[in-house]
Amino acid sequence: MSRSRKLHRLGNPDTDERRAQRMLFRHLRDDSNANRGRMTRRVHELQLLLAMDPVAFEQLIARLMEAMGMKVELTARSRDGGVDVRGIDTDPFRGGNVIVQVKRYRDTVTPSAVRDLYGTLQHDQAATKAVLVTTSRFGPSSHQFVTGKPITLINGAELVGLLKHHGFHEVFAAAGSGAAAGGAAGDLPPVEVAAEPARLLLHWTGEQEYDIAALVCRGNRALSDEHLVFYNNGSTPDGSVxxxxxxxxxxxxxxxxxxxxxAEADRLVIVAAADTENHPGSTMGDFAGPALILEPGADQASAVVHLADGAPSNTAMRLGRFDRDSAEDWDLTPALAGYPGGLRQAVVAYGLEVDDA
Incomplete structure (x- = not known):
């Protein structure tokens, strides 16, 4: 495999558009008063979920899964074997039989609970993946454990975001006034609020499938092999990406x-790549009308950046990078570059070794 580090440039937006795009993304950190208001609302939202009847909460997760396009079955509580909901994801590329466990917790979910779910998955002959949903959060060891395994962890902040994203706003109607179901929010014990993740969405037109990857870097070097997030490594060790x-x-x-x-990371690089393993001969030529959409969470407005189309001479394409500045803000630069050697060439360009074998 060629180890060339030469980057073949594609068209970049003009200076005025790039400046406007950078300004769109300069709101990842807000003033403390606004942030406190969002955190207060998030506490109330999670308290509403905690106050739900356990069966009603499981039914809510089942309805969410149906809204996401799955065929869903609630399990019998007397013989669920640690599984609360079963679903069939019909997506032809990423689908499968999903088992879901829900935990209405106020404190961090223990790593043993994650390991137990993995054991359940291994002994379930029908399931191909597992999801653990909680109203609280997961620690770094849990995220590290699920790396490379068909398990998805969804914390409380992400659950609230998913419910709102799929139209379940009525669940949180009382949160605006601070009242939780069955009484005032202050009547419930404190809730450990997980960090609000941003959702970085990638859109393109056409039916061709492409993979998205992210490299967590210091300058132009990835921190480690584990800080490359792609289809074969779904998370960084700490779960931050x-x-x-x-x-x-x-x-x-x-x-x-x-x-x-x-703390040592100051750059996050986003790459799209053709699936040449399953579709030999595919290129970035059908990567048309691409756009990056940042949904920062906490009810902030989304920001959209339109990018240049891909080129048939490349099999991977760097879409842009987020850089951390001295004020701890993260700014996006839509720095486009093409890689004829695909994702491998992109990985090598950021200092990682690739085993040709």
């Missing part, structure tokens, strides 16, 4: 907790 599915109006989606990125 994760590849997720379930956003029906997006071709691909990354969850990014910018505040949780490693």
């Amino acid at each position: 994760r590849l997720v599915t379930g956003y029906g109006d997006a071709n691909a989606c990354l969850m990014v907790d910018f505040d949780a990125l490693p």
